[in-house]
Amino acid sequence: MEYRTPGQLIEALLNERGWSQRSLAVILDKGETSINKLISGQSRVSAEMALALEEVFAVDAERFLELQHQYDLAKARIEARPDPGRANRAKIYGDLPVAKMIERGWIQAEGIRDTENVERELRRFFGVNRLEDAEIMPHAARKTQTSIEATPAQMAWLYRVKSIAEGMLVGTYSTKAVETAIANIKPLLGHPEHMRRVPRILAEAGIRFVVVEGLPGGKIDGVCLWLNERSPVVGMTLRFDRIDNFIFVLRHELEHVKNRDGMNGGAMLDVDLGGDVHVELETTVAQQEMVANAAAAEFCIPSKMMDAFIKRKAPYFSERDLIGFARTMKVHPGIVAGQLQRRTEQYHKFRQHLASVREYVIPTAETDGWGDIHPIEP
Numbered sequence: 001m002e003y004r005t006p007g008q009l010i011e012a013l014l015n016e017r018g019w020s021q022r023s024l025a026v027i028l029d030k031g032e033t034s035i036n037k038l039i040s041g042q043s044r045v046s047a048e049m050a051l052a053l054e055e056v057f058a059v060d061a062e063r064f065l066e067l068q069h070q071y072d073l074a075k076a077r078i079e080a081r082p083d084p085g086r087a088n089r090a091k092i093y094g095d096l097p098v099a100k101m102i103e104r105g106w107i108q109a110e111g112i113r114d115t116e117n118v119e120r121e122l123r124r125f126f127g128v129n130r131l132e133d134a135e136i137m138p139h140a141a142r143k144t145q146t147s148i149e150a151t152p153a154q155m156a157w158l159y160r161v162k163s164i165a166e167g168m169l170v171g172t173y174s175t176k177a178v179e180t181a182i183a184n185i186k187p188l189l190g191h192p193e194h195m196r197r198v199p200r201i202l203a204e205a206g207i208r209f210v211v212v213e214g215l216p217g218g219k220i221d222g223v224c225l226w227l228n229e230r231s232p233v234v235g236m237t238l239r240f241d242r243i244d245n246f247i248f249v250l251r252h253e254l255e256h257v258k259n260r261d262g263m264n265g266g267a268m269l270d271v272d273l274g275g276d277v278h279v280e281l282e283t284t285v286a287q288q289e290m291v292a293n294a295a296a297a298e299f300c301i302p303s304k305m306m307d308a309f310i311k312r313k314a315p316y317f318s319e320r321d322l323i324g325f326a327r328t329m330k331v332h333p334g335i336v337a338g339q340l341q342r343r344t345e346q347y348h349k350f351r352q353h354l355a356s357v358r359e360y361v362i363p364t365a366e367t368d369g370w371g372d373i374h375p376i377e378p
Contacts, residue, residue, distance in 0.1 A: 004074075006067040007039040013057045028052055044068055088132050092122065096152040097215050101125075104213075105373035106160055126159055150269055153215045158223060158267055161235035164366050164374050165208040166227060173206025173230050178258045181205035182251070186299070189331040192243050192355045198250065199365040207257060208233040211361060213369020218271075222249045224256035225267035232257045238361065242354040244300065244338025246361070249273055251299040255292040301329055301339050310343060322350055 003009040014024060025035045037043040045053070045068045050061035092098065098112045107121035119131055126134035135155050150158070171177070184201050188194035202209040208227075214220050214237035223235040234253040238246065252273060255261075262268040268288070297303065309325050317340060326333040337350035358370075368374035 003067055005041050005071045006045040006064045007041050009059075009064065009067060010053065010057075011039050013059065024056070027056055041071065044072070085132075091152065092119070092131065096122075096156060098122075100215055101156060104369065106156070125156075125163075151218070153218050154220055154269065154271070157212060157215055157218055157220055157237070158225070158235075158269060160212050160368060161210045161223060161233065162225060162227070163376050164210045164212070164368060165225075165231075165233040165235070167376065168203075168208045168210075168366060170203040170208055171206045173232060175258065175260075177205040178207065178232075178254065181207065182254055182258070182299070185250070187330075189247060189300075189335060191332060192334075192357045193360050195243070195246060195357045196360040196364045198361065202234065206230070206232070207254075209365055210235045211238060211365045211367045211369075212374075213237060214239050221245075221270050221273035222253045223267050223269050224253045224262055226263045229263060238358050241356045241358045242338065243332050243334040243357050244354060246357045247300055247335060248296045248338070251296040252292045255295040256288065259288065259291070261288045261292070297339070297342075300335050301331065305329065306339055306343065310340070314344075317344075317349065319350075322353070 001012065003012065010024075014021065021035050021039065022032055024030075025032045028035070034043065038045065038049070045064045047061070047065065050064040050068075053059065053064055054061040093112060098107075098118060101107050102109050102111065102118075107118065107125055109117040109121055112118060122134065123129065123131055128134050181201050181204070185198060188197060199209045208231065210233065212235060218237070219239070220237050221239065222237070223233075225233045225235070227233060234250070234257060236246075236249055236253070240246075249270070252270065253268075256268045268285075270289075273293075309321075313321050322336050322340070323333050326336045329336065332355060333350070333353040334355045337353040341347045341349060362370070366374065
């Protein structure tokens with residue numbers, strides 16, 4: 001027989017033996033009222049009582065406790081009031097880096113326990129009337145294209161880039177202007193200091209260039225998104241502060257802009273850029289990513305020239321060879337070093353040439369992070 005409560009099991013055991021509740025009370029040295037409440041479900045079977053019943057009836061104590069647990073849970077399900085907002089709060093306070101967003105000045109609140117202000121500010125930040133409509137929520141459509149499902153932290157970074165870009169004034173965008181911008185950046189590859197000119201070149205081409213420090217665990221390199229058909233945005237994190245990575249990511253995103261990738265399908269969010277394109281990507285998006293990767297690598301060092309250099313010098317690459325090849329290509333040695341590391345997977349070599357660029361880019365770009373908060377009107 002199936003029992004739903006420990007009381008039903010106790011009552012059945014009493015009937016089997018022909019015992020009364022009074023008899024059980026005497027055996028257990030308990031009052032009759034307490035035994036009656038136990039059988040009727042008005043009081044719970046404790047661990048101590050389960051052990052006593054085990055001695056009396058030769059039934060495992062775990063059986064009584066299991067029935068008690070099942071009964072308690074069933075009763076709680078009946079009495080509990082559904083809270084549709086609980087799952088949303090789990091997503092917000094469990095997955096979204098709210099504390100970091102407050103620290104970075106993205107939302108205004110005293111702390112994560114200031115839930116009223118946190119939720120109001122998050123609605124403002126994501127531009128929704130209800131938090132359940134924000135793209136960080138499980139059932140909200142995420143307008144991004146990437147090899148992995150965008151995390152709430154990545155979506156927050158994306159929205160910060162978009163908010164900053166919306167307040168920028170730039171030139172008139174055209175496909176020709178993008179091509180001109182790419183051509184104008186090419187001569188700058190010889191020195192990290194020249195990267196300070198990149199934001200202006202892009203602005204003149206109608207491209208909003210935004211640098212936002214990434215959130216912990218985001219692993220974002222860059223993004224191409226569109227405010228509208230005439231307003232492309234390139235966002236970067238500079239998470240790898242190296243000239244080779246900066247140029248590669250920048251050129252990758254500019255290829256997306258040039259080809260108008262993501263204009264109708266959402267932002268092209270690039271995470272862990274430069275590796276193999278994941279098979280999980282939709283075919284069209286995978287092709288766009290491969291094209292952008294190829295264009296970025298070609299921009300750094302033409303593949304035929306890089307292939308020839310490796311063929312001539314492999315397996316040993318000297319400092320002199322690297323610097324000489326960089327001069328021939330009219331690029332900084334760090335760009336050659338980066339490409340060489342990528343091709344040979346010898347990431348320990350020539351690291352001293354991977355020059356920093358952040359100190360040159362930040363002063364001339366629309367920037368948020370590294371201790372500074374970009375002013376955005378609420």
